[in-house]
Amino acid sequence: MGSSDVGAEVLFWCVVLARFALPLLIPSFPLPAILACLLLDGVDQTIFQLFGYDPPFYQSYDKAMDVFYLSIAYLASLRNWTNPSAVRVSRFLFFYRQIGVVAFELTGARFLLLLFPNTFEYYFIAYEGVRTRRNPLRYALKFWILVAGGIWIFVKLPQEYWIHIAQLDLTDTIRDVSWFLPALAVAVLALLAVLYFVVRPRLSPPDWSWRFRADPLPEGIDEAQERAAYQAAHRKVFDTTTLEKVFLIGLISVIFGELLPGVETTSLRMFLGIAVFVVINSAIGLWAARRGYSWNSAVVSFAVVFATNVVLVVLADVLLSRGPGRMELADALFFVFLFSILITLYDRYRPIAGYRKQSVDRTEAER
Incomplete structure (x- = not known):
């Protein structure tokens, strides 16, 4: 085995270790930790490619790592979430996704990942985003269902199609399509403008200052x-x-x-x-x-x-x-x-x- 092969293998196991270790912070620091997991999930393949390492089993490895950190996130919701209605929605979204991932691993049919989208992950982020400033007990079951439904339809279905059906990579698309990055930047700025100028003024006053650590039991x-x-x-x-x-x-x-x-x-x-x-x-x-x-x-x-x-x-x-x-x-x-x-x-x-x-x-x- 050459030195480059050894280096690539060491890099691979360092990334795997990080993807095992980071999720263990989610119960204590829910929002920062899951965002770190999401970031690492998004860049690990690019890191491998930069070092000339392209594992043929990446799809299965990635799904396994996703399932592990989302499992820890689900357990963290049991520990930290004060709204039982939000937990009910979380439980459904989590297990629905796991059934889809198992079906994909057994059949290899990519459309199953579109049919069983990973709505739970962004739903978890949405709940924790609310909790940083507001008491989640303010909101009833209907609110959390609408949040989950909005994420499912407008965020996860396009994303799952992009990744698993069209099989497009963000880094490759930015490199190969000249207009994509400016269009993406404009879309992000438009979304931020809507949030700041339309949504923010209509929000009720916050209940507390920023909270990123999990609340006491x-x-x-x-x-x-x-x-x-x-x-x-x-x-x-x-x-x-x-x-x-x-x-x-x-x-x-x-x-x-x-x-x-x-x-x-x-x-x-x-x-x-x-x-x-x-x-x-x-x-x-x-x-x-x-x-x-x-x-x-x-x-x-x-x-x-x-x-x-x-x-x-x-x-x-x-x-x-x-x-x-x-x-x-x-x-x-x-x-x-x-x-x-x-x-x-x-x-x-x-x-x-x-x-x-x-x-x-x-x-x-x-x-």
Whole structure:
């Protein structure tokens, strides 16, 4: 392998590491972190090309990285968003997109990415943009549906067509079409003018100064012991929360399974295998919650979940006969790492969303 090849490979893994690490900032700094993820997503292919590296699997890699950081964003919405109606819209948009990405990975049909556009990402940005200056509880379900619908129709459908159907690249188009960059600049300036001169004067006064850090968690659910108590009181091993977690982690695992070259198992086996592990994790987590075992540190919580799942995978590898369709142990450990992150964050953040919804429902019932 030549020095240029080694340099390109090092660059590739640095970008992959950045695309894994940046999303972990979204729960604490929702808007800046997701904008950084969006920027890196937009320029990573250009970075590769500048260094003469053009991975043939870029489309699948890009989708896998997108799914990972959008999964963290969805979990951050469970942690941070105070408006349950906005969370409902977020949940639909997120899972709708994941179904489309899985269908694309299994079939290769690009029109599916147009049919299942990534509206969730810009919807998340819109909510956080509102929250920087205003209380999201001001706005009812209808408002958030209109926001999602506007993004879907006027932003994401043209963008998904441009990227996945026409297969055009922004950098290449700017270079090859002389009038495109001036037209784009004029369109951006026109949009900013409309926002400043038409929309801004009609906005109600802001509720607070700029907020880019996530708001503090509500009292009563901000400590690990309180979240454990909430889970013990409201959770069962087989319930809608476990079902949501199965689809959250199962779908992203199928997408990553299509990307990794060493994974030879079928997508159905992958999903069912992940589902079994998720249910086992739910049972263990509920058992721990009922006995008051919990940790305020996310790092410690992840270490416990990861170690538990490593033991489960090793035991399964020893007890089950190896045959066709089995994953290599190294690939299995990668998936352990991946879904241990998601399980840790989901189990920490899902009780917060449930607690907030109960509080809002209680307040509305008392009116």
